[in-house]
Amino acid sequence: MLFVFAAGPVLAQDEPATSNLRIASYNIENAFDVFDDPYTRDEGTDVKLRWEVEMIADVLKKLDADVVGFQEIENEAVLKAMVSEYLPDMGYEYVAVPLTNDSRGIKLGIISRLPVISITSYRWQTLNHPDTDQTWRFARDLFHAKLQTKQGKILNVFVVHLKSKGSRDGDPQSVKWRTSEAIRIRQIIGDMIANNPDELVVLMGDFNSKPDEPATMKLLS
Numbered sequence: 001m002l003f004v005f006a007a008g009p010v011l012a013q014d015e016p017a018t019s020n021l022r023i024a025s026y027n028i029e030n031a032f033d034v035f036d037d038p039y040t041r042d043e044g045t046d047v048k049l050r051w052e053v054e055m056i057a058d059v060l061k062k063l064d065a066d067v068v069g070f071q072e073i074e075n076e077a078v079l080k081a082m083v084s085e086y087l088p089d090m091g092y093e094y095v096a097v098p099l100t101n102d103s104r105g106i107k108l109g110i111i112s113r114l115p116v117i118s119i120t121s122y123r124w125q126t127l128n129h130p131d132t133d134q135t136w137r138f139a140r141d142l143f144h145a146k147l148q149t150k151q152g153k154i155l156n157v158f159v160v161h162l163k164s165k166g167s168r169d170g171d172p173q174s175v176k177w178r179t180s181e182a183i184r185i186r187q188i189i190g191d192m193i194a195n196n197p198d199e200l201v202v203l204m205g206d207f208n209s210k211p212d213e214p215a216t217m218k219l220l221s
Helices: 050-063 076-086 172-195 214-220
Strands: 002-005 010-013 022-031 067-073 094-096 107-112 116-121 127-129 132-136 142-148 154-161 200-206
Touching: 022 050, 022 076, 022 154, 022 200, 050 076, 067 076, 067 154, 067 200, 076 094, 076 107, 094 116, 107 142, 107 154, 127 172, 132 172, 142 172, 154 172, 172 200, 172 214
Parallel strands: 002 200, 022 067, 154 200
Antiparallel strands: 010 022, 067 107, 094 107, 116 142, 127 132, 142 154
């Protein structure tokens, strides 16, 4: 399994068995469009300016990754527009941005040159922490895209954006909430590896957690 921990653009290169498949994760921060979504609190977030989108696209061209996982996308149309206008020749035929739990409307997304077999959302999962009776759901989601490599292998890409470090009642810096997300992610991916040992698995995203903090330690345990 390959972990890609990212707040900005990060690139990882896999084993030769997948012909040096290039995988990237990128939090592009508040990629919002000009339209008001009446079902989210998007009014307080500035629109992503054209020159900013152009700069992000330039980074993606340099990365030249086969699969890119994104954090903080408002909707699928935003990602499709960036691909069609600035990356039309990059081969990103597959674009997906499912719904999340975030009230402001930021979502997770993926662009891929590899065919997408299926996508799964875990946003309705109930999350627990061993030190409290409180339960949570993913602040955004755990987004799972099942892809097909050219060699016929299955590549399972999990994209996540863990809870920010904003404090909650009884949970300073949201440590328990974020750790409960990590515990459930570890369980989900652990079960997948146990049941499908021949499949490839990648976990990428913005973890809002340093290597020595509880959420990261739970993921790597």
